[in-house]
Amino acid sequence: MRNTGIGEAEVTIREVGPRDGLQGERPLPTGERASLVLGLARAGCRRIEAASFVSEKAVPAMAGGGDVIRAAKAGFAAGEAPRARLTGLVPNLRGATAAIEAGCDELSVTVAASATYNEKNVRRTIEESVSEIAAICRQAADAALPVDAVVSCAFGSPYEGEEIAPVFVAELAARLVGHGCQAITLADTTGLANPPVLEQVVTALNSALPGADLGLHLHETRGTALLNAYVALELGVRRFDTALGGLGGSPFAQGAGGNLSTEDFVSFLESIGMTSGIDLAGILELAARLRLLVGHDIASKVRANP
């Protein structure tokens, strides 16, 4: 099953630092967040999850998402950075309306493959989430925007006794594509993926949706994000969500995760002769600035001027 092609082709990275990375930090001004988006674009990131259109009460650090998108796009227009495709995470139709109005280039929606997690996280059944996503897809289609569906808990449930069958993940993904999602991103929400589980889920997905635009969103809960990314590369996956500094959750708090670090992943890809279009020196410089921005050390390992 392996060796679909390490060493060939380019890897697509969607930088989720401004959204997944910053959402658990102390709230930063929208101007700082837009500057980060522009910095990422200057370092070669061509796809950036720049904002989340969730309730400001629920996630204060994501308040003003529309302003972030508008400021970043103004920066692109002024030639401050090469134009990147900006994604907005939307939890519902209202968020989708706001994201479309703000000028997002892609919408990102989520549903968990774990019924318990979905209910605890968004107080909906999986069916209710799928219906909402279908409605968002119709709205996005009217605006000619693509929708990426992130299936969380795709590699295991954090709830004891709940099994996540790979075929269930694949069927859920197929239904989302049927409703109009252009891409599927499988998220390892609590870091339960490992090589055999990854192979089962990716294989199930490839047979349910041959040729699908498949990405992975890997968390560091158990220190396995880069290892799982490598196994996924071996399985032929070519799209990954990563976050500057490995930010996301709180890497040093109990039970927390952190995302696959952009700089560690870019460094690894370079070491095995694969390319991402992201400049390692540029992204390392930005990571050094990120530490000052968030006010604490970060979990990524590769550093500028080692």
Next chain:
Amino acid sequence: MRNTGIGEAEVTIREVGPRDGLQGERPLPTGERASLVLGLARAGCRRIEAASFVSEKAVPAMAGGGDVIRAAKAGFAAGEAPRARLTGLVPNLRGATAAIEAGCDELSVTVAASATYNEKNVRRTIEESVSEIAAICRQAADAALPVDAVVSCAFGSPYEGEEIAPVFVAELAARLVGHGCQAITLADTTGLANPPVLEQVVTALNSALPGADLGLHLHETRGTALLNAYVALELGVRRFDTALGGLGGSPFAQGAGGNLSTEDFVSFLESIGMTSGIDLAGILELAARLRLLVGHDIASKVRANP
């Protein structure tokens, strides 16, 4: 070349926390270091690098290595923990004498595959280091102690322009075995290993020394330690050095490394159905205590009670 056997057999871990982990920390009393050795043994570590017999002036944190070994062995004799095999790192004949007198069960010696690194690190040519190791092996043989040779920089040189040929690493290892070393441990001193390089070096070593007792000592400089350990497992390697908390060097300082974390590796092995004999809950509890012992957070990801 892959799939020599993930999922079969047991993996041997040599816990190097009390030596490689603590050597860069503020000096701890020998009693605390012996307690750590006993705690590791209680958590199921059966091989522990417990002390270094280097100059106390050069590495103050390793002062009193003989006392650590003697106190740990007294603890074993008193039934405080199951008996573990204790390794002492020795840089020269004088260190070997001290390690043997202290009651070490194994000696560990090092030579770099990088001529520049060897000269900067121990002010010797590779040939001078090999001669010293040969003399140490003769002394160890008189005491009926096995010697493990750690070949540092085995996967690349940190010095620009210096190439480390896999066949050179294999020939160096073969000479060390010829001088009486019972085991070879390849060290990724500055985190330069990656899957293709690992495969080349392990393959070269296996053909120079078929059936050799081969281990890996992996550093986290680029966040790749666990990934490289997985690739090595696929290549059939079954022995690894790991350190509690991923200690070693200073994970949060510029250019620093950190070792493959014992608890993250044990957790990963469990997730893919391999065993190490180390109790995950026990080692996580010890890691939580390690943070208090060293007075700062640690880089490992898997935590107790997440």
